[in-house]
Amino acid sequence: MADLSIREPPRVLVPVQVLEGQTLPETLIDFLAPAEVVVLGYHVLPEQTPTEQASLQFGERARAAVDDIAHAFREVGCDVETRVGFTHDRDQTVDRVAADVGATAILLPNPTGDVDRLLVAVRGAIDADRLADLVATLVGEGTQRVTAWGVAPSGSDFDATAAVERVVETLRDRGLAAGRITAETTESARAVADIVDRTDEFDVVVMGESEGTLWSVLFGDEADRVAEGAVAPVLVVRRSSEFDVGADSGSASESASESTSG
């Protein structure tokens, strides 16, 4: 049984801009149902508007919209919680709530149809255990196929092949049949664009959280940029605190631990 080997039950934070009329495709709700889901209905205000003022007038409408989404999750047997927030800064609110509920992944919604093909884009040090827990829980004993794709510029310190291998191995440990997993590696200097280009072959993209590099400060988070261009929703796996410290269990392969320092 796949479930027996899940270390940490995955918890997915689903931020939805409810007052902008954003909704979730039914197929995506079905797909996420095996995980614990926290629906965060939020609305971003310009700084000249007090959040209090907005919540007074639109709080109820936002709550109703979030409850509708939560209801849809409950219908398919999902364990769901709701949060509603008004903010001037979307990222601050999403990060705070994610830490608060201990989310293992954050969904960046995009339209999608039936979920048959998953792309796991391996771009750098990734928390393979967390990722495998998430993917294995979501696809479980279904028929979906998972492609683990390492994308790194040539000559980088990051050993994409080894990282992809480790992801595949961990997925198999969680009970995913080998036949459902494909491993690929590509050398590319324009990874985000390449990933975006391939998203039409897939129904959901899974990525790791980017590290706080100068590049991501200037041009935005890699996962955000993928989600912006992609035709598929993106699940961003958050780094767990133990992974950050690097005090992970001894199972981490040499190449993976090397890449954290690079």
Place this chain on the structure above:
Amino acid sequence: MGSEHGGTNVNRRGEAPEAVVGPDATTEETSVTEEGTELERTIGLSGGLAIGVGTMIGAGIFVFPGLAAGRAGPAAAGSFAIGAVVALLVALPASELATAMPKSGGGYYYISRALGALPGAVVGISIWLGLVFATAFYLVGFGNYAAAVLAEAGVPVGGTVVVPLALLFGVLLTGLNLFGTENAAKLQNYVVGLLLAILVLFLGYGGLDALGVFGAASTPERFVPFGAFSMFTTAALVFTSYLGFAQVATVAGDIKRPGRNLPLAMVGSVLVVGTLYVATIFVATSAFGSAALSDFGETAVVEVARAFAGRAGAIAILLAGLLATISSANASILSTSRAVFAVSKDALLPKPASHMNLRYGTPHVALAMAGGPTLVLVALGEVEVLAEVASFLHLIMYGLICVALLTIRRDEPEWYDPNFRVPLYPLVAVPGAVASFGLIAFMQPLSQVVGVAIMLATAGWYKYYASDVSLRGML
């Protein structure tokens, strides 16, 4: 929506005050409403300082040096220092109240909760009008600087363009706040940053010059040529340039770590602005002597900059003046809209005044209530008297903030738990109240009459519209 209203807590339209956030629902990063909606706090210390400094620095720093030096000589620097001390006497009580009640609304909120709905209504509604007057004054100041910049740049335009420029810019600022998404408030930070950079450059150069680093040290003149009393009366004149530090508290609901950041932003912005003022006077009087400065009048600082760096210096200082008026006008428009929201949420004005527009996410009614009357006043002229009336109304609020602290401390309610407590509070709040009310005595009789008339009118409005609304102790 019956027009009857008995002993219930409702106004003439049947609306009751709304408590959005309960007293214990404030954390460092959020407030949580009774329904559980989370309100993110997103403004940090630098944002709070930008609001305080940006509102205060206004036109005062450029307009007053000439006038003040004429009245008090080099001791005008002392007058600005006295102004800063008085501002601190109010900023400290305001900080304590703000950390106990980190809600949007600022001074109005503390006064209505500590002293009751009538004083609250008088302060809340008259501050709306006071801010409208102040904004009109800043916009006309903007028009003057813009005309001067054009003239300096070789485009001679007469005084006729001042009002059209002020109107145009007023429309632009209001529009930016109405339709602009994230950038209207960020603009404030950039404007204040650039302004401070120009001033520090100017003061740094001027300071070194005065101390004799470049060429000979200037001859010191007698520091107090007109006697110590002149220093105090001049302090009353220049106190206008400190109005605005309490605006930080109007965004209290959006400030991160309010217990720490609110007092730091309020007290810090008074200290920053006070230092700049004192340094400006020092540099200006060292460069020219107070008699010459007085002759230059309102353009004194421009002449000082011209003496240091020629036409480029003059243009740089005029640009700084332009930025200062932009930042003050913009900050005041924002504060006005928040003031309107605070009183209408409490049912002292009709609720629709606080409605916001979902598409742009902005409080369009309140912003129109800020921008609309402002433009009318600019078009009509006479903004100088109105500016003094604005000061009058601010001083009433400052005095009452001190009274509110005294009242609340004498018999502390159970919910009162400020993170910051004013040490020896009667020694701060009593002089604070006396100084605030006392400064009103130095104003022109016309401003005093208009100010009192506005307060009576707002009290009349309260009696007519919302006499059953009670707010004391309501959190």
